[in-house]
Amino acid sequence: MKFGKITPEIIKELKEAVGDDIIFDEMIHRMAYSRDWSPRDDKNIHLPDVVVRPRTTEQCAKIVEIANKHRIPVTPMGGLTGMGGGAVPIYGGIAFETKGMDQVLEIDVDNMTATVQAGITLWELNQAAKKYGLYLPQEPESKKAVTVGSSITCNNDSAFGIRHGRMIDHLTNAVIITGEGKIVRAGRRKALCSNSGYQLNWLLVGSEGTLGIIVEATVKLIPVMKTRMVDMVVFPSLDDSMNAIRDIMHSGLALESAHINCEKRLGFYTHSYREKHGKEPDIPDWAEALLGISFSSMEDHDKVVKFSRDYALEICERHKGLPVKEVELTDGWWASKYTVDFTPFRQKWPDSQREKKFGAVDCGIPIGKIEEAYKAFLEIAGKYNQQILGMCVYHERPNRLSPSVSFAVFVDDKDPENVQGFYSYVREMSEVAIKLEGTSATYIGDSEFKTPWIGELEHQEAYEYMFNIKKVFDPNGIMNPGKKFPIKMFGYEE
Ligand SMILES: Cc1cc2nc3c(=O)[nH]c(=O)nc-3n(C[C@H](O)[C@H](O)[C@H](O)COP(=O)(O)OP(=O)(O)OC[C@H]3O[C@@H](n4cnc5c(N)ncnc54)[C@H](O)[C@@H]3O)c2cc1C
Structure with a gap:
């Protein structure tokens, strides 16, 4: 079985369903959505066949419904700052640009919540909330580009993780479009605690766009620090x-x-x-x-x-x-x-991002094993000829020692061998993290790079249960294919 191909008839069907001003199939648009910030050489670029930029939940649902009917891959995209290829459309199909969904729907000052369309950036959300003396303490360095939707599906690190945690601690409610194009509200409205049913809003956290497209979110805010x-x-x-x-x-x-x-x-x-x-x-x-x-x-x-x-x-x-x-x-x-x-403190070592690309592996390491993990990092990065930038240990659960460790290197993305070495380095560092009783991913996710081996390495028997959950949300495996689960698990050929 193969994925469906975008044809002129399907483009016409999409345009008739949602309007022709949000569907783009010119090469210039397709090229803009062919990669993210992950280190990759020029041969590893994946063009989508069409780009969509919806503005409403109904448009999103209609597009996915049509994609599902024709078995066309759909790859949700936020700011494209992901570092593992999570938003790269490796099987072509539809690049689902969410940044047209950028409206603040409500700032509820009494209940200290914000409800937004999920394509708004963290930065824009906070500009709106700060007018009311409130803000979302979710602070990745990339916050000017990162969307609320991708921050949920990546559960990314925040500068203030040790005090406020990260998205899983702020998210109360989400609306998603499933792989069949259904609109599902998951969560508990504006309440932060609930034990009713299953916590489906939390299941979306870290799901990397494989269960559906998040189109709306309600998050808890805190007062602005003075x-x-x-x-x-x-x-x-x-x-x-x-x-x-x-x-x-x-x-x-x-x-x-x-x-x-x-x-x-x-x-x-x-x-x-x-x-x-x-x-x-x-x-x-x-x-x-x-x-x-x-x-x-x-x-x-x-x-x-x-x-x-x-x-x-x-x-x-x-x-x-x-x-x-x-x-x-x-x-x-x-x-x-x-x-x-x-500006006052430019990063000049090396001339950041121009000579080489920043690449990292993101592991959760138990607190007593940091020294050991660091030694392994120096050895493995050296073995694969990766230029070492260094290790950063963030703490990402409120009031807990909870290391989310970034082992960073500079990758020469003009040299395919060095890029290949980077992937081997990611795999070997992931093995170290698991051997030390930690986890292979904390903020980048399984993404494109870890998916081929992550089931066997990290999850074993639990992987099958995860796959069954995936099938409930996305029975035909069209949502961000090749991420978390290899497509052969759905019976698709490469
Ligand atoms: C300079 C720089 C600094 C960074 N600093 C940090 C940092 O401090 N902390 C940190 O954790 N990370 C950091 N990162 C990594 C990156 O910013 C995060 O992983 C971030 O969450 C990616 O967000 P994005 O909007 O760019 O998502 P994208 O790269 O566009 O997508 C990431 C994933 O989210 C999925 N997705 C996007 N939108 C949706 C949606 N609406 N519904 C469902 N799935 C969706 C995509 O399919 C993909 O799997 C940094 C990256 C760069 C380049």
């Missing part, structure tokens, strides 16, 4: 920095962010400092970990924040931590993670 203090501290080991975070949390302080950077990442920041200021920052030779932390408050004065910060630094000292004196270093880190204002 005061904040940000600091960086160096430690003699990764374990020391982890223990400091643990003790800060257990002391009763409410950390807002806590990111550990390895020695190589520390080198990235000191290099940028040197480039800009022409002098060496005062960082001791023994420093092997750089911890960034912040505290914030919705109050106008800094009493709570200042106390929290001073006490946290005291705890860091107990764990041999030394605060970084250079404010510019801390500002540079904070600019890259939160304000996204890179």
